Amino acid sequence: xxxxxxxxxxxxxxxxxxxxxxxxxxxxxxxxxxxxxxxxxxxxxxxxxxxxxxxxxxxxxxxxxxxxxxxxxxxxxxxxxxxxxxxxxxxxxxxxxxxxxxxxxxxxxxxxxxxxxxxxxxxxxxxxxxxxxxxxxxxxxxxxxxxxxxxxxxxxxxxxxxxxxxxxxxxxxxxxxxxxxxxxxxxxxxxxxxxxxxxxxxxxxxxxxxxxxxxxxxxxxxxxxxxxxxxxxxxxxxxxxxxxxxxxxxxxxxxxxxxxxxxxxxxxxxxxxxxxxxxxxxxxxxxxxxxxxxxxxxxxxxxxxxxxxxxxxxxxxxxxxxxxxxxxxxxxxxxxxxxxxxxxxxxxxxxxxxxxxxxxxxxxxxxxxxxxxxxxxxxxxxxxxxxxxxxxxxxxxxxxxxxxxxxxxxxxxxxxxxxxxxxxxxxxxxxxxxxxxxxxxxxxxxxxxxxxxxxxxxxxx
Amino acid sequence: xxxxxxxxxxxxxxxxxxxxxxxxxxxxxxxxxxxxxxxxxxxxxxxxxxxxxxxxxxxxxxxxxxxxxxxxxxxxxxxxxxxxxxxxxxxxxxxxxxxxxxxxxxxxxxxxxxxxxxxxxxxxxxxxxxxxxxxxxxxxxxxxxxxxxxxxxxxxxxxxxxxxxxxxxxxxxxxxxxxxxxxxxxxxxxxxxxxxxxxxxxxxxxxxxxxxxxxxxxxxxxxxxxxxxxxxxxxxxxxxxxxxxxxxxxxxxxxxxxxxxxxxxxxxxxxxxxxxxxxxxxxxxxxxxxxxxxxxxxxxxxxxxxxxxxxxxxxxxxxxxxxxxxxxxxxxxxxxxxxxxxxxxxxxxxxxxxxxxxxxxxxxxxxxxxxxxxxxxxxxxxxxxxxxxxxxxxxxxxxxxxxxxxxxxxxxxxxxxxxxxxxxxxxxxxxxxxxxxxxxxxxxxxxxxxxxxxxxxxxxxxxxxxxxxxxxxxxxxxxxxxxxxxxxxxxxxxxxxxxxxxxxxxxxxxxxxx
Numbered sequence: 001x002x003x004x005x006x007x008x009x010x011x012x013x014x015x016x017x018x019x020x021x022x023x024x025x026x027x028x029x030x031x032x033x034x035x036x037x038x039x040x041x042x043x044x045x046x047x048x049x050x051x052x053x054x055x056x057x058x059x060x061x062x063x064x065x066x067x068x069x070x071x072x073x074x075x076x077x078x079x080x081x082x083x084x085x086x087x088x089x090x091x092x093x094x095x096x097x098x099x100x101x102x103x104x105x106x107x108x109x110x111x112x113x114x115x116x117x118x119x120x121x122x123x124x125x126x127x128x129x130x131x132x133x134x135x136x137x138x139x140x141x142x143x144x145x146x147x148x149x150x151x152x153x154x155x156x157x158x159x160x161x162x163x164x165x166x167x168x169x170x171x172x173x174x175x176x177x178x179x180x181x182x183x184x185x186x187x188x189x190x191x192x193x194x195x196x197x198x199x200x201x202x203x204x205x206x207x208x209x210x211x212x213x214x215x216x217x218x219x220x221x222x223x224x225x226x227x228x229x230x231x232x233x234x235x236x237x238x239x240x241x242x243x244x245x246x247x248x249x250x251x252x253x254x255x256x257x258x259x260x261x262x263x264x265x266x267x268x269x270x271x272x273x274x275x276x277x278x279x280x281x282x283x284x285x286x287x288x289x290x291x292x293x294x295x296x297x298x299x300x301x302x303x304x305x306x307x308x309x310x311x312x313x314x315x316x317x318x319x320x321x322x323x324x325x326x327x328x329x330x331x332x333x334x335x336x337x338x339x340x341x342x343x344x345x346x347x348x349x350x351x352x353x354x355x356x357x358x359x360x361x362x363x364x365x366x367x368x369x370x371x372x373x374x375x376x377x378x379x380x381x382x383x384x385x386x387x388x389x390x391x392x393x394x395x396x397x398x399x400x401x402x403x404x405x406x407x408x409x410x411x412x413x414x415x416x417x418x419x420x421x422x423x424x425x426x427x428x429x430x431x432x433x434x435x436x437x438x439x440x441x442x443x444x445x446x447x448x449x450x451x452x453x454x455x456x457x458x459x460x461x
Numbered sequence: 462x463x464x465x466x467x468x469x470x471x472x473x474x475x476x477x478x479x480x481x482x483x484x485x486x487x488x489x490x491x492x493x494x495x496x497x498x499x500x501x502x503x504x505x506x507x508x509x510x511x512x513x514x515x516x517x518x519x520x521x522x523x524x525x526x527x528x529x530x531x532x533x534x535x536x537x538x539x540x541x542x543x544x545x546x547x548x549x550x551x552x553x554x555x556x557x558x559x560x561x562x563x564x565x566x567x568x569x570x571x572x573x574x575x576x577x578x579x580x581x582x583x584x585x586x587x588x589x590x591x592x593x594x595x596x597x598x599x600x601x602x603x604x605x606x607x608x609x610x611x612x613x614x615x616x617x618x619x620x621x622x623x624x625x626x627x628x629x630x631x632x633x634x635x636x637x638x639x640x641x642x643x644x645x646x647x648x649x650x651x652x653x654x655x656x657x658x659x660x661x662x663x664x665x666x667x668x669x670x671x672x673x674x675x676x677x678x679x680x681x682x683x684x685x686x687x688x689x690x691x692x693x694x695x696x697x698x699x700x701x702x703x704x705x706x707x708x709x710x711x712x713x714x715x716x717x718x719x720x721x722x723x724x725x726x727x728x729x730x731x732x733x734x735x736x737x738x739x740x741x742x743x744x745x746x747x748x749x750x751x752x753x754x755x756x757x758x759x760x761x762x763x764x765x766x767x768x769x770x771x772x773x774x775x776x777x778x779x780x781x782x783x784x785x786x787x788x789x790x791x792x793x794x795x796x797x798x799x800x801x802x803x804x805x806x807x808x809x810x811x812x813x814x815x816x817x818x819x820x821x822x823x824x825x826x827x828x829x830x831x832x833x834x835x836x837x838x839x840x841x842x843x844x845x846x847x848x849x850x851x852x853x854x855x856x857x858x859x860x861x862x863x864x865x866x867x868x869x870x871x872x873x874x875x876x877x878x879x880x881x882x883x884x885x886x887x888x889x890x891x892x893x894x895x896x897x898x899x900x901x902x903x904x905x906x907x908x909x910x911x912x913x914x915x916x917x918x919x920x921x922x923x924x925x926x927x928x929x930x931x932x933x934x935x936x937x938x939x940x941x942x943x944x945x946x947x948x949x950x951x952x953x954x955x956x957x958x959x960x961x962x963x964x965x966x967x968x969x970x971x972x973x974x975x
Contacts, residue, residue: 014520015537020496042556042587043472046465048499065465070588072462073560082462089464105494109526109560136494137522382517382544401501401514408511 009349014378017401018323018347019052019417020045021134021144022102026053027421028148029062031202034230036096037063038086040114041104062094068106075110080117084124091125098155098231100148103133128231130155140347142249142324142420145202149226150252152234153261156226159196159238195288198235198263200226200253201246203425210426211246211271218285218292226253237261244284246271246425248357249325251350267353269360272326273333274302274430279360302430306337309434312441314338319393321402322346322379324420328354330397332361333433335370342391345379395440412440467824467844469799469862474555475500476595477583478516480603480686481551483633483662487603488515488547488578490537492530492558492565495520507865508634517541521557534568542576548667549579549603559587579667581606593685593774593800596633600662601689604670608697611671619698621677625724625736626656628676628694630702631687632663637777637861638875639663645877646682649707650720653741661690674698678723682706682876683776684803707876708780709884710752710788714742745878752881755889756789764892765790770831772819772841773860775800777875779810781840781859784884786814791888794834795819797827824848835944838891843867852943857891924950925960945970 022045025037039045046065053061066086071077087099103114118129132151134144199211199222212222224235226243237243243257244266257263268283269276278299285292303310318334320327322345331341351358365372376384381402388396388411396406396413403413418436423429474491478500481489491498501514519530519537538550550572552565565582573580584602585595611617627650632643640663647657658676659665679694679702681687691702701723707716721738728736746753755761769791771782778798785791796811797819798804804820811818819830828848831839839849839856843864849856858867859875874880945966952969953961 014495014522015517016495017498017501018496019499020494023496040462043468043591044474044493044497044556046468047471047475048496050467051499051503061466066462067465068462073588077462086462086464105521105557106560109557136496137526140495385513399502401498401505404505404510405513 009351009375009377011377012380012383014380016322016345016347016379016381016384017399019141019399020048020136021139021141021147022049022104023052023141024134024144024148025049025063025102028100028145028202028227031204032098032227032229032231034097034232035062035100036090036094036098037100037102038066038090039063039102039104040066040068040083040112041102041106042068045104045106062096064090068110073106073110079112080120083117084121087121087125087127087129091127096127098128098130100130100132100151102144102148103131103135105135105137108133108135108137128155140323140325142247142326143252143348145247146250146252149200149202149250150256152227153237153253153256155231156234156237156261159236159241195220196223196241197221197266197284197288198224198226198237198241198243198257199246200243200257201250202227203246204423205229207423207425207429210428214271214277214281214426215284217294218281218290220284220288220290237263239263242266242287244268244280245353246280247326248329248354251353254353267356269332269357270329271425272329273336273424273433274299274306274427275336275364276329276333276357276360277425277427277430279356283356298427302427306430306434309431309438310337312438313434315340316394316441317342317391318437319384319388319391319396320344320346321381321384321396321398321416322376323399323416326419327397328357328361328375330419330424330433331373332357332364334437335361335368335373336364337434338368340370341373342393343374343376343384343387345376345384347378349375349377395437397437414440469822469824469842469844471592471862472556473585473587473590473592473595474553474583476590476592476597476686477551477553477585477599479592479633479635480596480599480662481549481553481583482515483664484549484603485664485666486515486547487549487551487667488517488541488545489551489553489583490534490541491516491518491553491555492534492563493518493521493555494557495522497555497557504634507863507868509868510634515545515547516553519552521561526561530563530568534563534565535572538568538572538578538580539576542578547578549581550576551599551603552580552582554583554585554587556587579606594802596686597631597689600631600633600686601693603667604661604673604690605693607667607670608673617671618675620675621727622656622658622675624656625654625728626658626676627720628658628673628679629660630679630681630690631683631685632660633686634663635861635863636683636686637774637863637867638869638873641872641874642682642876642880644872645874645879646680646707649713649717649877650680653717653720653738654736655720655724661687674700676700677727678702678720683774684806685774685776685800706776706780708777708880709784710746710750710881712780712783713750713877713881714746717742750878750881752788752885755885760889761789764889766792767838767892768792768794768834768836769838769840770794770834770836770845771796771815771839771859772798772827772845774798775803775807777860779807781884782811782814784881785840785888789885789888792816794836795830797821797830835947838888840888840891855891857887859887924953927960927962930961930963930966 022039029035029037046067101114107114114131118131122129130151132148134147208225215222226235228234237257239262241263243263245254248270254265258265266284266287269279271277271280278295282292317340319342325347327344327346331344335341396411397416398413399416403415406413414436422432422436424433478489481487498518500516504510504514519534541550552569554565569580569582583599585598629646632639659673679691679700681691681702681704694700695702703719705716705719707713717738721736725735769785771778771793775798778796782793782796785793793815795817796815798807799822801820808818824844831848832852839845839854840859841856842860842862846856846858873883949961949966949969953965958965
């Protein structure tokens, strides 16, 4: 086996299909229970949200559009007055603890000074207003969450080791007690309280508490999460606090606490799949000088639990078209499962933030004796489809726009957005990702074989 | 700015994309930032489309914002030209391009020099028109372009077809039951000896557009899309059009009568023969459509006098209102549409058929109106279905905006004689069934859920119910509970009664039923 090759990144035209980053509203408003998201922009955004979020829209969501009209674009109306009127209504109707303004392409192009207006209105209305520019000019899909969390970082209370030591510990206790009371934790309080670890990334609360448990097993306690379940419970940040990401698309959120709040960033692979979870825990342990215990057995046990899925996918090939930035971690996990990955399309690749993940990917390829996949940043969907016709992968992981047409062309697909909503983090959820990946493969073996290749266009497009 | 949670009609570029991707071999290129090409996802999932949606984006990013698109749009056009050789490329403006004021026409002029495909920029103003208007306008634009060119090249065949024929205008992708309606519409004149010349835009090929004027007349089934094109064809080529929607028995009969009139103008001139459609209509009404018999049958008696609320696009809302009132004897308390720019015509059509007319794009206004009226059934869009769910009123979906379940695989037209059957089923199934209704009344309902306190309308709520009175509405069938409760409260308020006892409740009931 030759030595590890340095992964080469290719960059294409950026003509690819992905969701607009404002879609982060969909999961963030549910995560942060006392928030209200106001998307400032035109009808195009509203129609997207309405269609992308499907049924959720009917459940009295805590988000809305501030729909710009012609008068706003031509500056006949005063932005500040308009926003004030709308936020006042939101305050009266819903009384949230925070209003988050999502800036869109429209506000960028007409250069609406959201960051300037927010502090003024905040004072006037008495509600914190956080501004996140999650627009399609700069960002793709999940990066929307990145912009929101980066903006929230500035709102986290100051951590001061000496004076607020006790308070910080109370928060830690509170957070942990909240999710799953565990006596062991209190016994080892002294030992664990010297690490001050804040995790960032929005996860369903059950998954967050599973990750808490995962690191607490190694006597490293998590002192807080960004975002927290409530805006009013944001974790304290400051010198002496370590931060670590759980999702690969949070590069801005990673740099902000480092540069602006003097926190230290732990660069680790992401806790997706049993291999990723183990590497993630190990890295955190190494920072706090804790010797991890029983990780290997635990990982092996979980691989054993996955054996039925592994049987199905070993040796099968995958093609990631790329739209949500989870691609590197998923590819790494699937290679470890025994699959061959032809191509990893990805909207944006932060090589510094994902360094540890990339390294693990290389190691995994080497260990599994599989070729290193081609990594394509800003892919071109049309060229990708051409390549897929040549490579004939067993599975394409792709967006909704291409899924049905690819199926009609005899290529099995898995809708990529499901990975952002499924619970794929930590060892407990290790079965969920292979469950998604094998679904089209399992279905295929049952389905009638006569109905493949159903496109009405010529197949050799 | 306005605060909005939901919109009935989408933005303009959706309309343009709908028309462009309905035609065969036409490609739309959107000038838009990343993520605005969700039209592809909508079409691919809702229509369960097997082929790649012929819409791509020329992505607007920071560089474009700073320096303008420059060669980018042109390159994208010529690239698409080389890759897929479409007959036509439609550069589509979005809100982003209209705000950044890029000169799309200039790109088009330059791109069409090098590309084999025709290039027409969609002429729609983002802020002035919505999805439906844009679709209407784009269809006219494409038709006009091809006819004008054929005229210039003198390839235009002005002779009418030998036998009577018609164009069907306005069937498009992502339209509410459009595919099924199209099949029914082809059959309807087909059975009476009228050929379908062309259907546009759905499945239409651009090279045949020049033959559009060969048809004797145009059929415009929906008011939303196709009327502008039909008007253009009437003005320039003297083709008459029928804009009666053949939805419901009487509308369909009117439609056929109109067809007969138009056909006879030419038929008489050509062969001195007159065609008579009266017999056909009679036969269809009596035997093919079950709706006429159904409304006579005793089942339908139970529906007489029940109240309904209707909301949707202008075509469907108006037609369904007419069907409910005139063909089934149901009382329509409120009929409404979100097509504001067509409100005059809508008012005219439902005049005298309903108690009130509501024209709005605000779903909360619709919700509050329905909550106030408390009809026995709602006929509306997906939004009204959800309003209905919250206040326990059944709802039949009769118009877009739609959901994947409104793209059924089975044959479900709304138009023509088969359409009348489908509509009758939909309406009948939406109301609580007759006998069940009576039995529930007699035995006090079979569900033991507590009184629904969910209410969309604000106000009230400061009145006390005594415990006995509180439990009394539980004996009333579920669907009528909300109404009884509300009537009681209103009556109590009017008479300044602070606390509601059983007596007060039944007094109120007596009053309201007298």
